[in-house]
Amino acid sequence: MFARERYDIILELLNREGKVIVKDLSSRFNVTEDCIRKDLRYLENNNFLKRTYGGAIPIRKTAHYNKISDRRSANVREKLIIAKKAFDLIEDDETIFLDISTTNIMLAELLSKSDKKVTVITNMIDIISVLNMENNIKVISTGGVLSKDLNGYACSMTIDVISNYKFNKAFIGSCGVDLYDNSVTTFEVEDGNTKKAIMRNSKVVYIVMDNSKFYFGGTYKFAHFEDIDVIVTDKIPSDQIVGIMKKNDVNII
Numbered sequence: 001m002f003a004r005e006r007y008d009i010i011l012e013l014l015n016r017e018g019k020v021i022v023k024d025l026s027s028r029f030n031v032t033e034d035c036i037r038k039d040l041r042y043l044e045n046n047n048f049l050k051r052t053y054g055g056a057i058p059i060r061k062t063a064h065y066n067k068i069s070d071r072r073s074a075n076v077r078e079k080l081i082i083a084k085k086a087f088d089l090i091e092d093d094e095t096i097f098l099d100i101s102t103t104n105i106m107l108a109e110l111l112s113k114s115d116k117k118v119t120v121i122t123n124m125i126d127i128i129s130v131l132n133m134e135n136n137i138k139v140i141s142t143g144g145v146l147s148k149d150l151n152g153y154a155c156s157m158t159i160d161v162i163s164n165y166k167f168n169k170a171f172i173g174s175c176g177v178d179l180y181d182n183s184v185t186t187f188e189v190e191d192g193n194t195k196k197a198i199m200r201n202s203k204v205v206y207i208v209m210d211n212s213k214f215y216f217g218g219t220y221k222f223a224h225f226e227d228i229d230v231i232v233t234d235k236i237p238s239d240q241i242v243g244i245m246k247k248n249d250v251n252i253i
Contacts, residue, residue: 001029006039007048014049014058018214018238021055057240058215068102068126068151078210078234083107085232085253086171086208087114094168095119097198098127100152100191101173103208105130111137121165123194124152140165147188154194162197170202171232174209175218179244182225185218192222199227207231214241225250 006029014020025036040056043049049056083106090096090111098104098120108130111118115136122128123142131139144158172195175186184207186192199205205228214237225248232253236242245252 003039003042006031007043010039010043010056011048014056016238018240019052019055019057020049023054068100068149074102075210075212079103079106081234082208082210082232083110086206087111089169089206089232090116090118092117095121095166097162097165097167097170097202098122098124099170099172099195099198100124100150100154101171101208103210104171104173107171107208121162121167122152123154123158123162124150126151147190150188150191154188154190158194159197162194162201165201167198167202169204169206170198171206171208172198172228174207174213176209176213176216177207177225177231178217178221179214179241181221182244182248183217183221184223184225184228186220186222187218189220192220195222199223204229209233211235211237 010020010025022033022036022040026033029036040049040051044051044056047059050059079102082103086107087110096118098108100123104124105126108127111120112130112134117136119138119140120127120131121140121142123144128139128141131137142153142158142161144153144161145155147154174184177184186195207228209231211233225245228250230251230253231245236252242252
């Protein structure tokens with residue numbers, strides 16, 4: 001097998017498993033461990049991975065900032081899986097908060113088609129539009145200064161309103177998590193501060209995000225793993241990531 005072929009397989013394994021081990025790769029390709037170390041060094045020098053003791057892990061990347069309107073058409077299948085999982089977590093007579101998130105728009109659509117009787121508090125206009133005609137759902141809007149990029153409210157006025165409520169469950173959007181410092185991220189400072197206020201007032205905090213966001217993130221840290229209870233995602237990530245979350249008492253579903 002040529003080195004270029006090994007590179008492709010190594011990167012495929014890395015993306016799927018979250019890490020690779022020199023000893024395992026040596027056995028898989030039937031080459032020496034020194035040969036594998038040379039492969040990993042080449043891939044690291046070309047910014048494909050980061051070498052660790054005995055193996056390698058993916059390089060963490062910063063996600064591209066996009067307006068909410070541009071995000072709606074991305075990863076639709078994955079978001080629907082997440083929305084269905086979140087929907088099953090909601091019970092009658094609960095008060096829930098749906099944060100600014102394109103996944104939460106899909107969750108609102110599922111609620112609108114159900115007979116669940118819940119109170120939904122939200123700072124996102126799209127969610128208000130989906131739920132405003134449903135008699136079984138009481139909708140409370142936070143109001144505030146409109147962010148056109150987010151199509152929702154994220155400001156000090158919004159935070160003041162949020163502080164007056166208590167939620168059984170909050171479903172929070174995120175640009176990704178950082179496994180190296182145990183943080184949860186977004187892009188906008190005001191959006192992040194608003195998320196903090198939501199989390200402070202919720203009994204259970206769910207982060208809704210697709211699996212790719214375990215490897216990408218935003219630029220503003222609004223929480224740490226200790227602040228959240230569950231990550232709702234489309235598929236369970238690598239054992240390495242599950243282990244990190246377990247150490248921080250965060251469940252993944």
